[in-house]
Amino acid sequence: MQSIYDLNYDQMQEFAQSCGWKSFRGHQIFQWLYRQRAASFDEMSNLSKETRELLKENFIIDPLKLVRKQVAGDGTTKFLFQTEDGALLESVLMHFDYGKSICVSSQVGCNMGCAFCASGLTKKKRNLTSGEMVAQFMNVQRELDKTGERLSHIVVMGTGEPFDNYDNVMNFLETLNHDRGMGIGARHITISTCGIVPKIREFADAHTQYNLAISLHAPNNELRDQLMPVNHAYPLEELMDALKEYSEKNNRRLTFEYILLKGVNDSKAHAKQLARLLRGYNAYVNLIPYNSVDENAFRSVSREEAMVFYDLLMKEGIRCTIRKEHGTDIDAACGQLRIKELKKRGETE
Numbered sequence: 001m002q003s004i005y006d007l008n009y010d011q012m013q014e015f016a017q018s019c020g021w022k023s024f025r026g027h028q029i030f031q032w033l034y035r036q037r038a039a040s041f042d043e044m045s046n047l048s049k050e051t052r053e054l055l056k057e058n059f060i061i062d063p064l065k066l067v068r069k070q071v072a073g074d075g076t077t078k079f080l081f082q083t084e085d086g087a088l089l090e091s092v093l094m095h096f097d098y099g100k101s102i103c104v105s106s107q108v109g110c111n112m113g114c115a116f117c118a119s120g121l122t123k124k125k126r127n128l129t130s131g132e133m134v135a136q137f138m139n140v141q142r143e144l145d146k147t148g149e150r151l152s153h154i155v156v157m158g159t160g161e162p163f164d165n166y167d168n169v170m171n172f173l174e175t176l177n178h179d180r181g182m183g184i185g186a187r188h189i190t191i192s193t194c195g196i197v198p199k200i201r202e203f204a205d206a207h208t209q210y211n212l213a214i215s216l217h218a219p220n221n222e223l224r225d226q227l228m229p230v231n232h233a234y235p236l237e238e239l240m241d242a243l244k245e246y247s248e249k250n251n252r253r254l255t256f257e258y259i260l261l262k263g264v265n266d267s268k269a270h271a272k273q274l275a276r277l278l279r280g281y282n283a284y285v286n287l288i289p290y291n292s293v294d295e296n297a298f299r300s301v302s303r304e305e306a307m308v309f310y311d312l313l314m315k316e317g318i319r320c321t322i323r324k325e326h327g328t329d330i331d332a333a334c335g336q337l338r339i340k341e342l343k344k345r346g347e348t349e
Contacts (some may be wrong), residue, residue, distance in 0.1 A: 001084075002133030004033065004059035004305070005138070007173045019054065027121045028181065033061070037142055064089075064135045079140060083108070083132060086124055090158055091136040096259050099152030099188075105181050106169055107160025112194050113229045116217075116261060118293045119159040125318040128160070130171035137176060146249035154184055157213070163199035168299060173210065186210050192257065197234040197242045204246035212246060213255040214239070215288070218265050219273035225324050227265070236277065247282055254283040260306055262299045275316030285313060 007015060009030055015025030028046065036086060041052045064081040067088065071077045077093040108125040110117070122328040133156075141151050154176065156162045162169045173189055176182045186209040193200065193217040201279040203212065218224035224231040231239075244256060256278060260266045278285070287310060290300035301309070306322050313320045 001060050001128070002056070002058070003063040003135065004029075004061055005134035005175070006129055006131035006171075008171055009180055015136060015143050019052070025051070030180055034138075034175075034210050037138065037145060039142070042052075049110060051306075060084075060140070063129075063132055064139060067141065069277065077140075077143075079136070081136065081139070083128075089128065089136070089340045091140060092158065093140050093151075096153075100149060101153035101155060102137055102151050103155050103158050104133055104172075105158030105160055106133065106156055106162045106165045109252075110160050111164070112161050114215075114217075115227050116195065116290065116293070116298045118291075121293075124160070124164075127165040127168055130168040130175070133168065133172035134175055137153070137182070141182070147273045151182075152184070153188045155190045155192065157190070157214075161194055161196065162191050163193045163196040163203070166199050173208075187190070190255070191293070194230045195227055195234050195239045196230070197238050200239075200242040200246055204249045205253070208251060209250070209252070211255065213242075213251065213257055214243065216256045216274075217259050217261075217278050220272050221260070222259060223265060223270075228262075238295065240277065242280075243281065252282075254281060256283055256285045257288055258285050259288045260301045260309060261290055262301045262305070266301050268307055268308075268312055272311035272316065275313055278318055279316075283319075285318060287320055287322045289323065 004012075009026075012030050013023070016023070016029070019025075023048075029044065032044045032047075036043070037220075038044055041047075041055045041061065044052060044055075045112060063084050066079060067082050068080040070080075079091045079093070079286075081089050081091065083089065087108040089105045091105060091106055094101045094103065105128065107127050109122040112117045112126040120210060137151065137154065144150060154173070156169060156173075169191065173191075175184055177185045177189065177289045189210040190213050192213040192215055198210075212304040215228070216224075217230075218227050220229060221235050221237075234242075246252070247254060258265075259275070274285070287306055289306065290298060292299060308322055310322055
């Protein structure tokens with residue numbers, strides 16, 4: 001059965017009208033879901049019993065069941081959820097000085113096949129619905145409600161390629177960005193893509209003001225071809241051209257994510273190539289320590305080696321940061337907890 005979380009505000013109003021309800025009824029339901037965080041239709045006490053029964057006939061609320069939770073020493077928390085059809089997905093709660101952030105998955109598995117990524121070890125089974133993405137947020141928010149805290153930021157950087165599930169991702173974000181939903185500010189929302197060029201152009205035309213992050217990880221086509229198969233379809237020249245169009249249409253700064261892989265993409269020559277590639281863009285680079293995955297041989301650089309790369313970029317005029325590591329004492333790599341559960345169950349995809 002469909003989750004009511006699948007409906008954004010306008011769709012909720014349309015459903016209410018189709019039932020012959022007064023115009024404020026859809027607004028009431030939306031308020032119960034996102035302001036009161038109702039976990040059942042029976043909690044919606046100012047709706048008639050007849051209305052609540054009709055909602056039960058058409059929808060469920062939460063399509064996810066919590067399977068496992070891992071809490072790191074720094075408070076980073078991984079949630080493993082199961083969908084109604086038995087699929088597994090992960091979400092991550094991270095604590096920053098500026099607020100609480102959730103990393104949301106957009107697909108069950110991933111078809112992008114990035115060589116270093118745990119998520120790509122299992123092929124895409126299906127896209128997540130917008131309701132399943134909303135439910136990730138709401139489950140984590142209910143955890144924070146126990147201590148009176150609130151999620152303030154969303155990053156769509158979990159398992160899956162968001163722009164390979166574009167419509168559902170945008171619908172999900174519309175619900176949580178809506179001032180009658182969770183009211184998460186557009187500039188507190190970041191979507192990460194490995195470079196699906198047609199969808200970057202479509203996103204440019206949407207003018208949402210969400211942040212755009214690019215999983216780059218290599219400064220030239222030869223190396224990026226080896227690490228990221230998407231580069232065969234959309235090489236760097238096409239990707240950078242689409243990003244230029246996005247920047248011009250939206251006047252937004254870009255984030256380039258660059259995982260430092262020891263002996264692979266971390267040399268001084270790579271840093272200089274990266275600086276040449278990004279020069280002239282309103283952008284900065286987020287250098288990321290690599291979370292090792294048992295199934296591949298990639299390893300992370302040391303802090304000192306990361307600082308050398310950082311200093312070279314800064315001297316070349318490219319602004320950058322080194323991402324603080326989170327959850328290193330749990331299954332830190334994206335998709336790793338899900339893979340372990342699949343192995344435990346003896347399942348493959």
